[in-house]
Amino acid sequence: MHAPYEVPTVALSSEPLHATDADLIIVPVAEDHAAAVAGGLDVALAAEVTSALERGEFRAKAQEIYVARTPAEGWRASRVVFVGGGPRREMGAERFRRMAVAAAQVARHQRRARIAWADVEPGALDAAQRLDILAEGLVLANFNNGVHKSRPDPHFFFTHATLLTREQAGEAAQHGLGTGEAINAARVLINEPGNYLTPRVMAEKAAALGAVKGVTAEILDEQQMATLGMGLLLGVARGSAEPPRLLVLKYTPDGAPADQVLGLVGKGITFDTGGISLKPSDGMERMKDDMAGGASVVAALRSIALRRLPVRAVAVVPMTENMPGGRATKPGDVHTSASGLTVEVNNTDAEGRLILGDALWYARRLGATHLVDVATLTGAVVVALGKITTGLYGTPRPWVNHILGAAERAGEKVWPMPLFDEYGEALKSEIADLLNSPGRPAGSITAAMFLKEFAGTGPWAHLDIAGTAWAEEAKAWQAKGATGAMIRTLVETARAGFPGG
Ligand code: BES
Ligand code: MN
Ligand code: ZN
Numbered sequence: 001m002h003a004p005y006e007v008p009t010v011a012l013s014s015e016p017l018h019a020t021d022a023d024l025i026i027v028p029v030a031e032d033h034a035a036a037v038a039g040g041l042d043v044a045l046a047a048e049v050t051s052a053l054e055r056g057e058f059r060a061k062a063q064e065i066y067v068a069r070t071p072a073e074g075w076r077a078s079r080v081v082f083v084g085g086g087p088r089r090e091m092g093a094e095r096f097r098r099m100a101v102a103a104a105q106v107a108r109h110q111r112r113a114r115i116a117w118a119d120v121e122p123g124a125l126d127a128a129q130r131l132d133i134l135a136e137g138l139v140l141a142n143f144n145n146g147v148h149k150s151r152p153d154p155h156f157f158f159t160h161a162t163l164l165t166r167e168q169a170g171e172a173a174q175h176g177l178g179t180g181e182a183i184n185a186a187r188v189l190i191n192e193p194g195n196y197l198t199p200r201v202m203a204e205k206a207a208a209l210g211a212v213k214g215v216t217a218e219i220l221d222e223q224q225m226a227t228l229g230m231g232l233l234l235g236v237a238r239g240s241a242e243p244p245r246l247l248v249l250k251y252t253p254d255g256a257p258a259d260q261v262l263g264l265v266g267k268g269i270t271f272d273t274g275g276i277s278l279k280p281s282d283g284m285e286r287m288k289d290d291m292a293g294g295a296s297v298v299a300a301l302r303s304i305a306l307r308r309l310p311v312r313a314v315a316v317v318p319m320t321e322n323m324p325g326g327r328a329t330k331p332g333d334v335h336t337s338a339s340g341l342t343v344e345v346n347n348t349d350a351e352g353r354l355i356l357g358d359a360l361w362y363a364r365r366l367g368a369t370h371l372v373d374v375a376t377l378t379g380a381v382v383v384a385l386g387k388i389t390t391g392l393y394g395t396p397r398p399w400v401n402h403i404l405g406a407a408e409r410a411g412e413k414v415w416p417m418p419l420f421d422e423y424g425e426a427l428k429s430e431i432a433d434l435l436n437s438p439g440r441p442a443g444s445i446t447a448a449m450f451l452k453e454f455a456g457t458g459p460w461a462h463l464d465i466a467g468t469a470w471a472e473e474a475k476a477w478q479a480k481g482a483t484g485a486m487i488r489t490l491v492e493t494a495r496a497g498f499p500g501g
Contacts, residue, residue, distance in 0.1 A: 003157075004143060004144050004145065004146040004184070004187075004188050004191075005139075005142055005143040005144065005157070005181075005184040005188070006142050006157035006158075006159070007139055007142070007177065007180070007181045007184075008115075008138065008139070008142060008157075008158055008159055008160055008161045009159065009160050009161070010135055010138070010160075010161045010162075010163065010173055010174070010177050011160070011161075011162050011163070012131075012162070012163050012165060012167075012169065012170050012173060013116075013162050013163070013164055013165075014164070014165065014166050015164065016042075017041065017042070017045075017075075017077075017080075017116075017118055017164065018042060018070070018071075018074050018075045018076070018077075019076065020076060020077060020116050020162060020164060021076050021077075021114070022076070022077045022112075022114045022115055022116035022160070022162055023077060023078065023079070023107075023112035023113060023114045023115065024077055024078070024079045024080070024081060024106075024107050024110065024112040024114075024115050024116070025070075025077045025079070025080050025081070025115070025116045025117075025118055025164070026080075026081045026082075026083055026100075026103040026104070026107070026115065026116065026117045026118065027041070027049075027080055027081070027082050027083070027118045027120060027121075028082075028083050028084075028085050028096075028099055028103075028117075028118070028120065028121040028123070029049070029058075029060040029082050029083065029084055029085060029121060030060060030085045030086070030087065030088040030091060030121050030123065031059065031060040031061060031084060031085065031086050031087055031088075032087050032088055033088050033121065034049070034050075034053050034060050035050075036121075037049075037120050037121055038050050038053075040120050041120075042071070044071040045068065045070065045071060045080060048068045049066070049068065049082055052066055052068075052082075058082060058084070059084065060082075060084035060085065060086070061084045061086055062084060062085060062086035062090070062095060062098070062099075063083065063084060063098050063099055063102040063476055063477055064083070064084035065081060065082070065083055065084075065102060065103065065106055065476075066081075066082040066083075066084075067079060067080070067081050067082075067106065068080045068081075068082065077116070079110065079112070081103050081106050081107065083099045083102060083103040084099075085099055085121060085123060088121070088122075088123055088124060089124055090124070091121070091123025091124050091125070092123070092124050092125060092411055093125065093129065093133045093409065093410055093411030093488075094411030094412070094413075095123065095411070096123060096125065096130060096133045096134060096137065096411075097133050097136060097137040097140070097411055097477070098137070098476075098477035098478075099137070099477075100117070100133070100134050100136075100137025100138050100140075100141065101137050101138075101140050101141040101476070101477040101478065102141075102476040102477045103117075103141075104137070104138050104141030104142065104158065104161075105141055105476060107158055108141065108142070108155075108156050108157065108158060109156075111156045112158060113158050113159045113160065114158065114159065114160040114161075114162070115138075115158050115160070115161050115162070116161070116162040116163070116164050117134055117138070117161065117162070117163050117164065118164045119131070119134075119163060119164055119165035119166075119167065127165070127167035127169050127172070128167075128169050128171075128172040129172070129409075130169075131163055131165065131167060131169035131172045131173045131176065132169075132172040132173065132175050132176035132179075133176060133411065134163060134173070134176065135161075135163070135172075135173040135174070135175075135176030135177045135180060136176035136177070136179050136180040136183070136488070137176075137180070138161045138180070139176075139177055139180025139181055139183075139184060140180050140183060140184065140484075142157045142158060142184075143184050143187065143479055144479070145191055145479060145480065145481045146188055146191055146192065148193070148196075175303075175306070175307050178302075178303055178306040178307065179303045179487070179488060179491055182209070182299035182300070182302045182303040182306075182487060183299060183484035183487050183488070184484075185209050185299060185302075186209075186292075186295040186296055186298070186299035186482070186484050186487060187295075187479075187481065187482040187483070187484050188482075189202065189205060189206065189209075189291070189295040189482075190288075190289050190291065190292045190295050190469065190470075190481070190482030190484075191288075191289075191481045191482045192288070193288055194270055194271030194287075194288045194321070197270050197288070197291070198242045198270055198321070199237075199242055199243065199244050199245045199268070199270050199319035199320050199321065200242065200243065200245055202245070202268060202270055202291060202294070202295075202319050203219045203245035203246075203247050203319055204219075206247050206268075206294065206295065206298040206317060206319075207219055207247055207249070209298050209299065209302055210247075210249040210298045210301050210302050210305075210315065211249070212302055212305045212306055213305065214251055214252065214253055214305050214308070215249055215250065215251045215301065215302070215305045216249070216250045216252075217247065217248070217249050218247075218248045218250075219245055219246070219247055219248075220245065220246040220247075220248065221243065221245065222234065222237065222243050222244055224246075225244065225246060225358075228338050228358075228362065229336065229337075229338045229340075230246075230318075230337070230338045230358040230362070231335040231336040231337055231338070231358075232335050232337045232338075232343060232354040232355060232357050232358045233246070233318050233320065233354070233355045233358040233359070234335075235329045235333070235335035235345065235354060236269075236275070236320050236322055236329065236348075236351045236354050236355050237320040237321070238325070238327050238328055238329055239275050239276070239321075239322065239323040239324050239325040239327065239328025239329060239348070240320060240321040240322070240323040240325055240328075241323075241325060242270075242320075242321050242323075244318070244319060244320035245319045245320075246316070246317070246318050246319065246359070246362070247268075247294075247298070247315070247316070247317040247319065248314065248315070248316055248362075248366065249298065249301050249314065249315040250312075250313075250314050250366070251301055251304060251305045251312065251313045251314070252312055253305075253308060253309070253310055253311070253312070255310065256310045256311055256312045257312075258312065259369070260311070260312070260369050260370065260498045261311075261312040261313065261314060261366075261367045261368045261369050261370070262311055262312065262313040262314070262368065262369075262370050262372070262493070262494055262498075263313075263314050263316065263360075263363035263364065263366070263368020263369070263370065263371040263372070264297035264300060264301060264313060264314070264315040264316070264363075264372055264373075264374070264490060265297065265315070265316045265317070265356060265359045265360055265363050265371065265372070265373040265374075266291075266293035266294035266295070266296055266297035266298070266315070266316075266317045266373065266374045266375065267290065267291065267292075267293040267294055267318075267352045267355065267356055267373075267374070267375035267376060267377065268291040268293070268294030268295075268317045268318055268319035268320070268355070269287075269290035269291055269319075269320065269321070269322050269351060269352060269355070269376075270288070270290070270291050270319060270320070270321055271287055271288055271290065271321045271322070271323075272287040272290040272321075272322045272349070272351065272352075273287065273321075273322055273323055273324060274322065274324070274348065274349035275322045275323065275324050275328055275329060275348030275349060275351060276324045276328050276329065276330055276331060276348045277331060277347045277348040277349040278324055278349075279349060286470065289376060289469055289470050289482060290322075290352070290376050291319065292374075292376050292465060292469035292470070292482060292485070293373070293374035293375040293376060293377075293463075293465060293469075293486075294317035294318075294319060294374075295482075296374050296465070296469075296484065296485065296486050296487050296490070297315045297316075297317060297374055297490065298315055298317060299484065299487045300315075300486075300487045300490035300491050300494075301313055301315040303487065303491045304490075304491055304494045304495075307491070307495070309491075309494050309495055310497075311494050311497060311498070312367075313494060314363060314366050314367070314368050316359045316360075316362055316363045316366070316368075317359070318355040318356065318358060318359040320355060322348070322349070322351045324348075328348065329345050329348050330345075330348075331345065331346055331347060331348060332344065332345070332346060333345050334431060334432045335354070337357050337358055337361065337454065338358045338361045338362065339357070339358075339361040339454055341357075341433045341434060341453060341454070342432040342433045342434070343357070343429075343432055343433065343434045343435070343436050344429040344430075344431055344432040344434070344435050344436065345436050345437075346429075346435055346436060346437050347436060347437030349437070350436045350437040350447070352375050352376070352377045352378075352447075353377065353436060353447050353450040353451055354436060356373055356375060356377075356451055356454070357450070357451065357453070357454040358454070359373075360373060360451060360454040360455050360456075360460070361454050361456075364455075364456050364458075369458050369459070370399065370458065370459045370460075370498055371455055371456075371458070371459065371460040371461070372403060372460075372461045372462075372463065372490065372493065373451065373460075373461075373462050373463070374462075374463045374465060374486050374490070375462070375463070375464060375465065375466075376464075376465055376466045376469050377444065377447050377448075377462075377464045377465075377466055378443050378444040378447045378464055378466055379443070379466060380440070380442070380443025380444040380445075380447070381443075381444035381464040381466050381467055382466055382467040383443075384417070384444055385415060385467055386467055387467040387468060387470075387471075387472065388413055388467070388468070389413045389414065389415050389467070389468065390407075390412065390413065390414045390415075390463050390464065390465050390467070390468045390485060390486060391414075391415065391417050391444050391448075391463070391464040391467075392404060392407075392414045392415060392416045392417065392461060392462070392463055393416070393417050393419055393444075393445065393448035393451075393461065393462040393463075393464070394419070394448075394459070394460050394461030394462055395419060395452070395459070395460060396459060398459075398499045398500060399459035399460070399461055399499060400416055400461055401499075402493065402496065402498075402499045403461045403463075403489070403493055404416060405496070406489050406490075406492040406493040406495075406496055407486075407489040407492075409492050409496075410488035410489045410491070410492040411488070412485065412486065412488060412489045413468075414463065414486075414489065417444065417445055417448070418445065419445065419448060419449060419452065423442055423445050423446055423449050424446075424449045424452075426438030426439060426441070426442075426446050426449075427446060427449055427450055427453070433453075434450065434453060436450065438450075444464050444466075447464070448462050448464070463486050463489075465485050465486055468483060468485040468486075469482065469483060469485050470482060470483065471483050
């Protein structure tokens with residue numbers, strides 16, 4: 001497979017635009033402050049964008065593009081790409097990321113190897129947030145979906161990006177670069193076909209991705225799972241010829257308090273056929289992305305460690321295929337979890353909650369005090385929130401609000417859902433402690449209620465990314481395929497520390 005992305009060299013510079021040695025310069029423009037930006041440009045260029053605005057040829061709407069030639073004299077770059085931001089007050093993290101991706105795509109299209117971003121429009125962010133997100137966005141743009149063609153289409157990546165700014169934000173830009181690369185790496189894993197990315201391969205690749213300075217990685221095999229009593233994870237793996245794996249990453253920065261540990265748990269089903277409760281064939285190929293949550297927590301841990309955030313964190317990723325082999329779990333089978341709870345598996349396609357049940361328990365055993373899990377868990381969340389918004393579930397309220405705030409600042413769409421006790425009624429089994437598939441009503445909530453049984457009594461939140469992990473179509477600001485949803489939200493969660501001290 002050819003390289004699916006390239007991380008450009010990013011540098012900061014405070015040179016004027018005309019003196020900048022780049023092939024193309026990107027200039028962001030807020031719809032309601034266009035005159036201010038034009039005022040900061042040299043005369044000929046200001047006239048160009050001002051008249052385009054007057055003609056209505058460019059309106060500076062969100063992610064709108066207007067390409068201009070630079071003045072013939074005195075400029076090193078040959079093109080300026082104006083990118084609209086909409087109203088300034090709306091120019092938060094998500095908007096800037098999308099603007100960066102959309103504008104950088106134009107640069108790639110025009111095969112400009114050295115690009116620059118003029119930091120002339122502050123939007124609604126402070127300098128560190130803005131340069132962090134811009135660097136991330138530029139890296140996200142330099143990505144192509146991996147293909148397995150014998151003669152792949154040639155594609156172009158830019159190699160250099162200069163951030164033209166007076167701010168001292170070099171560290172912020174490096175952080176954004178790191179997160180962008182982590183997200184791209186996660187997207188590569190998520191896009192991979194199930195035959196390439198088996199649990200064993202995923203474990204190796206994810207361990208390599210996560211194992212940066214300050215992080216230890218350990219991969220558990222089925223023997224070790226059996227010793228721990230992980231009957232739910234092993235119960236799902238039974239139907240497959242590929243053995244399951246459990247990845248554990250531990251980030252232990254010097255001096256971080258030992259009594260609070262962030263536990264990131266991600267669903268790692270490398271392919272979900274549904275098992276004996278087999279899914280319909282139509283669209284089943286999508287189920288290669290059923291490990292997106294697992295890839296996301298690994299990418300987040302990498303980025304947290306690269307930023308040297310002062311919080312302890314562990315990532316736990318259970319990995320298996322869900323297949324209908326001759327030894328597969330049958331509907332009605334009962335398995336015993338590592339926590340001791342027994343589960344009647346009435347539907348083998350509700351496998352995510354099973355493997356996460358054992359993984360949540362294990363994260364707690366490893367010392368995690370504050371849990372967040374990420375999973376492509378239910379079709380029901382797609383019914384509830386569409387492909388726009390990630391569902392958030394959890395307890396207690398301050399921890400859920402902490403995640404919600406992090407998502408907002410990270411520029412990702414997340415919305416809280418209720419977990420009233422009454423929803424738990426549906427999980428009652430006549431022959432075991434729990435039933436894994438309680439039926440259609442409130443399907444994403446009852447799935448979360450199931451996880452809650454394994455999350456203990458401390459803070460826990462669950463992010464259902466079944467609708468948001470995968471983009472069905474390409475947008476100017478988003479490649480088709482894996483999105484890397486929730487990686488920045490997890491990084492921001494860690495950055496913000498733990499609520500209440
Ligand atoms: N991986 C699926 C959920 C999913 C569905 C993700 C659509 C992305 C798009 C999960 O394992 C699953 O099959 N869930 C079942 C649960 C049901 C049997 C209770 C579902 O949502 O139908
Ligand atoms: Mn399933
Ligand atoms: Zn699944």
